[in-house]
Every structure is written in C-alpha cells, then in structure tokens.
Amino acid sequence: MRWSHSLSLAALVATMVAPAAVGKEAKPSSANNVSSAEVPAGANPQERALRTVSQMSVDEMLRLFVGHVGIDLGVLGGMPGVPPPAGSRNSAGFVPGVERLGVPPLWETDAMLGVGNLRDKMRPGDTATAFPSTLLLAASFDPDLADRTGSALGSEAHRKGYNVLLGPGLNQLREPRNGRNFEYFSEDPLLTGLMGGAMIRGIQSQHVVAAAKHFALNSTQVNQNTLDARIDEGALRESELLAFQIALEQGRPGSVMCSYNALNGTPTCNSPWLLETVLKKQWKFDGWVMSDWGATKGADFANSGLDQQSGSEIDAEPWFADALRQSVQKGQTSKRRLRDMALRIVRTQFRLGLDRFPAARTEPFDPEPGARMALEVARRGIVLLKNNGILPLHQPEAIISAIGGFADRGVLRGSGSSEVTPTNGKLFVMPAFDEQGYEAVRNPTFLPSSPVKVLREKLPLAMISYDPGMGAKDAALAARNADTVLLFLWRHETETRDSPDMRLPLGQNELVEAVAAANPNVVVIVQSGNPVLMPWADKVKGIVWAGFPGQEGGKAIAEILTGEVNPSGHLPFSLFRSHEQLPFPELPNQGVAFFKPVTVNYKEGADVGYRWLAKSGQSPLFPFGHGLSYTTFDIANPSVGAVKPLRISAVVRNTGGKAGRAVPQLYLTQTPGEQTIKLAGFASVLVEAGESKSVQFDVDPRILANYDAAKGKWVVRAGSYNFALGKSAGELGPAIKVDMQTITLDP
Ligand code: BGC
Secondary structure, three states, X not given: OOOOOOOXXXXXXXXXXXXXXXXXXXXXOHHHHHHHHHOOOOOOHHHHHHHHHHOOOHHHHHHHHEOEEOOOHHHHOOOOOOOOXXXXXXXXXXXXXXXXXXXXXXXEEOOOOOOOOHHHOOOOOOOOOOOOOHHHHHOXXXXXXXXXXXXXXXXXXXXXXXXXXXXXXXOOOXXXXXXXXXXXXXXXXXXXXXXXXXXXXXXXXXXXXXXEEEEOOOXXXXXXXXXXXXXXXXXXXXXXXXXXXXXXXXXXXOEEEEOOOEEOOEEHHHOHHHHHHHHHHHOOOOOEEEEOOOOOOOHHHHHHOOOEEOOHHHOOOOOOOXXXXXXXXXXXXXXXHHHHHHHHHXXXXXXXOOOOOOOOEOOOOOOHHHHHHHHHHHHHHOEEEEEOOOOOOOOOOOEEEEXXXXXXXXXXXXXXXXXXXXXXXXXXXXXXXXXXXXXHHHOOEEEOOOHHHHHHHHOOOOEEEXXXXXXXXXXXXXHHOOOEEEEEEEEOOEOOOOOOOOOOOOOHHHHHHHHHHHOOOEEEEEEEOOOOOXXXXXXXOEEEEOOOOOOOHHHHHHHHHHOOOOOOOOOOOOEOOOHHHOOOOOOOOOOOOOOOOEEEEOOOOOOOOHHHHHHOOOOOOEOOOOOEOOOOEEEEEEXXXXXXXEEEEEEEEEOOOXXXXXXXXXXXXXXXXXXXXXXXXXXXXXXXXXXXXXXXXXXXXXXXXXXXXXXXXXXXXXXEEEEEEEEEOOEEOOOEEEEEOOEEEOO
C-alpha cells in the first residue's frame, strides 16, 4: 500500500532493534569476505567500485536506488501501518545492499542532534545523546569543536547500527522564522561552510556517511513541498551555495540530500543545473545525491542527477524501481547513467569503509563520551549577550528567585526528525497537542537537565526558589525580595512548521516587564532555536542566549551563571529589533492552504542577516558575531602577510583577570567603489589572563569576489579592499587596506 506524500518526514520516520554487538574494530562480515576475495580491499575505491558495479545485474543496481522508510509509519500516528522491509533498523531510512558483492545495506538515521528516535516511537526506550542544537554548536565559531562533535555523533550512530547520518543541515538562516533553523548553522556562508565541513569530517571519520542537506534554498517549512524559491544565480552562489561548496570542499560528504522545494521553477531533485552542472561537474562531487523523503516525483529525476529515491513508500511510486527499469529499456535513461548512479553509491561506501567497518549495534551502549561532548558544546556555545555587572553570580548566600521556562525540570529542545530519546532521564512534554496525533511534533519538549537543580547544588548556601512564571503578578511577587532574579524564557520550534513571527509566546514579554518592574536585578536566559525579539532588553541587567542546549544544557547554563565556565559563544545570527527590520516583515505565504503552489522571490539576494541590516542602514539589537566573556580582549596589530593567497594576522590579548576564549573575527568592509560587510575569517583561541596570542586568517578569494553568472566565474576586481578586525559585525576596528590584482576563479 502506498500513500501520496503530503507531509514532511518529521511525521514519518524510524529504525529497528538491530543485531548484536560488533564494535568498530570488528572483522568484516561473511558477506564482505565474499567481496574481498573478488576485489582486494587494498584496491582504491574507484577501481573496486568499478569492478563491483561491472558485476551487478540491473536488478541489483535498482536495489541501491530505492530507499525505504525504515519503520512502520503506523507507529507515528496518522498513517496506515505497513511493516518496514526486512533488514531495516527502525530508523528514517533503509536501502538494501548487494550482499553477494560485499556492498552493505545503508542504515540511515537522523541526524545532527543525536541518533534520532522520533517521539521515542521508532525504538521505544532506545536512548542516545541528545546533543545541543547545531545552531548552538555554530555559536562556538570553532571548526575543531564541530569536528569532534561530528565524530562523537558518528560514533554513536555506528554503535547503534547506522552507517548514514542524514545531515548536517547546511541551509542558511535566511528566514528567521523557519522552524528548522535550530538544525542549521548560521546566517553566514563562511561560518556555515567551515563548521559544516568540519562536522562532516568528524562524522565520516567513524565510517558513517554524512548527507549534507537540504540542497538547496529550503528556507522555510510550511508549503515547502510546493514552494518555488526564486533568487538570482549570482546571489545564490554568493550565499547558500557558497556554504555548501565550502562544506563540501572541507568535508567531502558521501552524500547530498536534495530538498522538497523548487529552485527558480525546477524541483531541486529534478534540476540538472543544480545536481549535474553545479554539484557534480563544477564542484566535482563524487558521492551520491539522495532525495529528501517524498521529494522524488518520477523516474526521469534520475536523468537530472538524482541517484537515489529516499523513503519511497511516501512517494506516489517507487519510481527508481520498475519505472526506471522501463525508462532504461525505452532508451530514456542511459545504461551509463544507471552505472554512474551505482558507482557513486558503491564508491562512497568503499571510500569510507562501510564494508570493512560494518555498523552494528553495540551492547551495552556507553553514553559517557556523548554526554561529555554534549556538555562541552553547550558550555562553548551559550552566548552572554548583555552583562551590566550582574554575572557571574557573586553572592554565595544570595536569595535567588528562578522563574519560568520549566527550569526546575529541564531545558527545551527542538522537534521533528531530529528528536532524540536522551540517555539521562525522561522527557517532559507539554501535551498541548494530542500525543498520539501527527501534530504531537508541536508539543514543547524538555530534556531532563534542570538548571535550577544544578544551581542549588553549586550554590548550597543560596536560597533558590522557583516560580513557574504562569502569571506575571505571581512572578513579580516571587521576584520582589530576591537579590537576583533568573528568568528563563523559551520558544519552541519544530520541523513542518514556521513561526508566524519572532515573538516569545504565552505572555513571556509581559512576564519580563512585570518581573523587571519588581526587581532591578534580573538576568534573562533565553532558550530558542531562532532569533527572537527582546523588546525588554534595556530593562534587564543580564541576557544569556542558550539555544537548545541539549541534555547537559542545564548544567552548562548553571556553570555559566556561576562563573565556573567563562562564556565564549558568539551569535551565529543577528538579533533583530523588530519585524520591520526583515526583508519580509510578514512571513511570505503565511496562511496559504497547505499544498497550494507558492513562490518566494528572495529579493535580499546574498545580503542575508547582518548583511541585509548593513545594506538597509539598520542596526540590530545584538549583531551577528556578538558574545561577551567574563574577561576582556583586545584584538589589534593587524598585518597583511601575503596577498596571493591573502593572509591577515592579528594579536589577541586577554586584558582582563580571567582565562577565556576569544573569537576574533575579520570582516571585509569595502570592495573597489562599494561598501560591504562579509565575514572573511574567524578563530577561537583560549587566552590566559594577561597573555597574547597571534591569529591568522586565510581569506578565501570567493569572499572578495562577485559571482558573474554570465561569465560563469568568480571575479575579484583589481583595486583597493578594506578589512576590519572585530568582536562582531557591529564592533569593528580600523580599516586594513589591501590592494588586489584581478582574480578569476572557476565556479
Ligand atoms: C526531512 C529530512 C530528514 C528525512 C528523514 C525529511 O522529512 O526533511 O531532514 O532527514 O525526513 O527523516
């Protein structure tokens, strides 16, 4: 039985209880031994794959092209129950292998916040580390951290029996109301590209394929299946495509997932321009393209560069089975193309060692390395936005009033296919929607890591009360006599849904007003997966942005509030003052009936986020790149080391009294004849009090260039360029002038 696809797979995912333990060091399975006898494992992946594919029948190749939903969709509610294919492991996806030739199946799982287990229904009780949101990881501005996080995540996936991780999500935060931004990195292509690429490297170091998604311009959720996202080619190349391109160069992912939406009139999964010309020819991508779940609409998509149909049960047909076979028989798809599709999948498997290091469930599962990594990411990502001397909490015997955010229970997480069942306790779900129904994905859900509980442990002499913040008056009373008020605010986000605006829900702005009127010493801690409006920012003494901080998030928040950890996160997006500051003050197409065709013309082009604000002469509430520390830094002594390639160095000095991590940033501010602002480099450096450290920025020429779509080239014009060192896009030092010769680069 089939269903025509009408919903994103957040509602429809899965895996199954897997076979017994084999660790990473495991010997190849017997199936693999067959192949290694025929094709020496030492041979290079291309040769081995060519020889393997040359022995495949058409049927065997077709098996590799049709992905299946790896669970019985009935368990998620709202869909008829059909058992998943034999061999699947109750996860998002499964693709059978070709055992006789040593090609293993693909066991695919979501994704970047941990090994997915949607609403704990895919594999009830199967826990994995619930990592902080990708957006919080990005706030570290540290590719090394992203690499290590990827590797911890890859290791968990592998130990759970999965060899494909369906991520990372590299979409730009173009639309700050997009419900999935918490799964993405930033509003900047360089930051996204370098962090995403590093994460891919980490994942794949564990013999797990990373699938970079959602290619491309999948900037919103509602009606994404019928969305035609329109943008000028040059602008696209300079923004989101640049993020993908850099990540691909840095991380060489085994797979790329094309998206639900259309791009300039053509579904991305059926776009020869995007998949064949840009991705495979110009960028030399040698892995395979998989569709998003339900995004394949015909066998002809194979002719456009799509190599694998994912989640075929939610498409109208398993197009890449019989329909594709017939297409080959009729000469509409070439046999060569078919072999290329198989070669891409098999070569990637051999390159990343999926055959030699089979993914298998390892019991008992050791949650410790993941938990440690999750804690480190939360500590490094949480951003101190404002601090009028109130933090760190310095009075051990203080009376502290903690209010709101279910902070006595845990920390918020985002929802959708990225959901994980944490290893450290039970989830707390606000059952706003029927927990059995499809809309359950919208229920705000909290991971079991209470900041209030940890604060009570860390400050045993303090008196810490908790008020849920349900009523502004009650909260104001609770706040009135405290030395310090810790006010926890939140906004939930979920896949399948965009927020209609950037406001905090449920009267939380009024709550801040009432509490701030009752007590001058308020610290606000915001948990969100997107920029939110903070109309009360002037009325409180401290503001912390904690993203969705993952299963160890409560601890990290408490450590930052007490000063045990010196904050070092920096905003990976701009915090706007109002909706009027956005290119689209109203979310486009809001309220249009589900599945009606919609169009968005991204008129801001490449000027996303901080670049849009600068171009339109507006100042944000807090700029991109902003983040405070409990020490102070000076970033100075710029020098231009070389021009081709361009290298700019500087010295970071810790001018305060505490060790801390600085995130010096380099921005391009002027090209010949034009003012601009573009992140051109960044670093994350640990500096002891009083110490100085030098940092170097190697500037990618594409940051200086414009993409000339008519010529099909990146062009850096000859002339004078200005750069500036800064602590954020809004706090820049003096101009550093560099004269450049013309540079022309292939796309
Ligand atoms: C989502 C993907 C996800 C896939 C499998 C889709 O609905 O858009 O991000 O990887 O489902 O769960």
